[in-house]
Amino acid sequence: MAQMLERYVYKNQKKMRCGYTTGTCAAAAAKAAAQMLLSGRKVTEVSVRTPSDITLTLPVCEIQMKAHAVSCAVQKDSGDDPDITNKILIFAEVSYIHNNSNMNKSMDMTVKKCDTESERSDTAAVKPQIIVDGGVGIGRITKKGLARPVGAAAINPVPLKMIEAALKETAEAFGYEGGLQAVISAPQGVEIAKKTFNPQLGITGGISILGTSGIVEPMSEQALIDTIRTEMKMHLADGEQTLLITPGNYGQDFLHETLKIELKRSIKCSNFIGDTIDMGCELGAKGMLFVGHIGKLVKLGAGIMNTHSKMADGRMEILAACAVRAGAGIETVRNILDCVTTDAALELLKNEKILGKTMEQLMLRIDACLQKRGGDNMQIGAVVFSNEYGLLGKTEQADELLLKITADVSSEK
Numbered sequence: 277m278a279q280m281l282e283r284y285v286y287k288n289q290k291k292m293r294c295g296y297t298t299g300t301c302a303a304a305a306a307k308a309a310a311q312m313l314l315s316g317r318k319v320t321e322v323s324v325r326t327p328s329d330i331t332l333t334l335p336v337c338e339i340q341m342k343a344h345a346v347s348c349a350v351q352k353d354s355g356d357d358p359d360i361t362n363k364i365l366i367f368a369e370v371s372y373i374h375n376n377s378n379m380n381k382s383m384d385m386t387v388k389k390c391d392t393e394s395e396r397s398d399t400a401a402v403k404p405q406i407i408v409d410g411g412v413g414i415g416r417i418t419k420k421g422l423a424r425p426v427g428a429a430a431i432n433p434v435p436l437k438m439i440e441a442a443l444k445e446t447a448e449a450f451g452y453e454g455g456l457q458a459v460i461s462a463p464q465g466v467e468i469a470k471k472t473f474n475p476q477l478g479i480t481g482g483i484s485i486l487g488t489s490g491i492v493e494p495m496s497e498q499a500l501i502d503t504i505r506t507e508m509k510m511h512l513a514d515g516e517q518t519l520l521i522t523p524g525n526y527g528q529d530f531l532h533e534t535l536k537i538e539l540k541r542s543i544k545c546s547n548f549i550g551d552t553i554d555m556g557c558e559l560g561a562k563g564m565l566f567v568g569h570i571g572k573l574v575k576l577g578a579g580i581m582n583t584h585s586k587m588a589d590g591r592m593e594i595l596a597a598c599a600v601r602a603g604a605g606i607e608t609v610r611n612i613l614d615c616v617t618t619d620a621a622l623e624l625l626k627n628e629k630i631l632g633k634t635m636e637q638l639m640l641r642i643d644a645c646l647q648k649r650g651g652d653n654m655q656i657g658a659v660v661f662s663n664e665y666g667l668l669g670k671t672e673q674a675d676e677l678l679l680k681i682t683a684d685v686s687s688e689k
Contacts, residue, residue: 326490421513
């Protein structure tokens with residue numbers, strides 16, 4: 277019986293089981309297929325070491341053995357993470373590379389010579405040729421800026437190294453000096469990919485083989501941050517110097533319906549405002565404009581750069597402070613603090629005839645916090661709106677940033 281991963285983390289006071297990545301599945305399937313190809317013996321489980329130095333023993337299924345190729349699969353286990361790829365099968369077909377006329381002959385002799393584990397251990401280290409590619413259900417890169425070149429299979433660098441290492445390790449263990457090719461596939465990936473970020477990233481035809489640690493941590497924020505980074509790199513590689521960022525769907529709707537900017541020009545950052553700014557600085561963006569609903573962006577007025585409610589709130593406190601500077605009386609401030617939603621607070625401010633002045637104060641605070649986080653090398657700004665009241669305010673550099681973005685859009689057409 278194969279040993280499954282028994283590793284847990286705590287999220288929101290809940291014990292949650294970790295899983296393993298599509299990259300780990302691909303490496304394990306490739307290793308098992310290579311073992312069967314070189315030994316001629318069926319393998320029902322395989323051990324693979326992840327980059328996080330955890331060794332997993334995983335079951336192998338869907339085995340098909342031919343004379344010069346073996347195919348098998350490992351099922352993805354995402355643990356308690358709500359991963360769209362959970363339970364899908366990741367296949368690897370490993371075959372001999374037919375670029376050596378003596379390959380079959382040397383292969384037969386090599387396997388016979390190294391038929392036992394003790395004999396394999398005495399074999400001198402060899403460096404076989406290794407090729408890894410993607411098959412059905414694995415996406416293809418069509419745009420610059422991603423971790424792999426245009427035309428390559430969407431197998432990220434760490435999983436690629438894992439697969440290559442697994443094949444080299446197996447070839448050396450059997451004393452095999454010829455070449456091996458692994459084709460990774462995921463038949464279910466064709467449909468699953470339509471529900472992922474891949475189409476936006478210019479990855480067509482399937483899912484990506486992912487993972488940096490080999491382990492899936494439930495509810496991982498890092499996975500989303502990595503996706504944002506990838507999308508930013510793609511936009512920059514396309515020649516965009518000023519990045520247009522929205523926290524979510526409300527922001528994208530406002531861009532499309534009010535500002536008349538195509539959605540493909542924007543990047544969703546979810547709650548990770550600060551991380552997005554940091555990544556923009558790191559990747560060399562010249563400018564960054566945030567367009568978002570006041571319910572999210574109001575928090576920037578207090579320097580709250582992760583806008584998720586579990587991290588911090590302070591929406592009413594920030595609006596109350598801005599209202600004071602706009603001339604609000606104590607009763608108005610109390611009423612703002614009692615509001616549950618920002619729309620309710622905006623209605624109160626409108627009735628008191630200080631909505632405009634309060635928003636001016638808020639934009640000054642947001643601007644100061646964005647400038648501090650962005651530093652001297654990036655032009656940065658924000659546009660804030662609400663669904664009911666429309667445009668509420670812009671920071672000082674917002675209009676200039678919008679002009680640069682719209683000019684880029686026009687040049688693209």
